Amino acid sequence: MKQVVLKVDVDTYLGTLHGVPALLELFERFNVKASFLFSVGPDNTGRAIRRVFRKGFLQKVGRTSVVSHYGFRTLMNGVLKPGPHIGKKAAFVMRCVAAAGHEVGIHCYDHVRWQDFVAAKDLKWTQREMDKALGAFKDAVRMSPQTIGAAGWQINRFVIALEEQMGFSYASDVRGREPFFPSMEGVSSNCVQLPTTLPTLDEIIGSDGIDSSNCWETILEKSREQLPHGHVYTLHAELEGMKLIPVMEKLLEQWTLSGFEFATLEQLHASLDHSTLPKREITWDEVDGRSGLLAVQAT
Numbered sequence: 001m002k003q004v005v006l007k008v009d010v011d012t013y014l015g016t017l018h019g020v021p022a023l024l025e026l027f028e029r030f031n032v033k034a035s036f037l038f039s040v041g042p043d044n045t046g047r048a049i050r051r052v053f054r055k056g057f058l059q060k061v062g063r064t065s066v067v068s069h070y071g072f073r074t075l076m077n078g079v080l081k082p083g084p085h086i087g088k089k090a091a092f093v094m095r096c097v098a099a100a101g102h103e104v105g106i107h108c109y110d111h112v113r114w115q116d117f118v119a120a121k122d123l124k125w126t127q128r129e130m131d132k133a134l135g136a137f138k139d140a141v142r143m144s145p146q147t148i149g150a151a152g153w154q155i156n157r158f159v160i161a162l163e164e165q166m167g168f169s170y171a172s173d174v175r176g177r178e179p180f181f182p183s184m185e186g187v188s189s190n191c192v193q194l195p196t197t198l199p200t201l202d203e204i205i206g207s208d209g210i211d212s213s214n215c216w217e218t219i220l221e222k223s224r225e226q227l228p229h230g231h232v233y234t235l236h237a238e239l240e241g242m243k244l245i246p247v248m249e250k251l252l253e254q255w256t257l258s259g260f261e262f263a264t265l266e267q268l269h270a271s272l273d274h275s276t277l278p279k280r281e282i283t284w285d286e287v288d289g290r291s292g293l294l295a296v297q298a299t
Contacts, residue, residue: 019241
């Protein structure tokens, strides 16, 4: 199937204020809809410095020029100054996304806190973080979310059960190749996983001669691999919505010329025959260009 689901992860206050509106304008020009997943609590991006000892983190920072994309002020959030509360200060942006006809959902409450700690946390911690995210989202957007997608592809076994209990029919928490019913460490869920199937720009830029001028070629080539339900491409408001917006424009142009159709996570989920969906285990593995272990669909 020649289809690409556009899933926009919005990690920071800066990305919400500036990257999201730029993407809305770009998507309107191409007449496409996307799924925007918002971080809705405090932007504590600066606390990610804790990852300095994680395997591959310094290489990733060097390759992707984090300071130039995120800015010094954002990298100080939660360190030298309190992190701005995204759901309270930028709720109007989230409502504009919904009003424009795009899907809106939850990414997390505190992006750095979730990404750095959730894998090793217990049920109480996990439920508290997810409840805070759901409450902040409802306060900001004034509606209930249909979908959720974990920050940094980091989860634990309690996450998939809580997603079902909280009423989500589908989520996009992992890397993989096809939609599936998940299980993890003895816990199963009827909340369908719609995994990210393509690499992200920050994973490929700076490797094998790939830079911001030609990185779209790698994404386009990998999207040509035929999968039964097409591809899910995760982009970031802080990258494709800001300095790398020419890359996103080029991708949309080339996908359109190549006959691809675009969809949201909601549309992908609605197209599925649940009676034929496989059950798959979620496990941990490395992904090229990203530091640490990620939640992935077992093959």
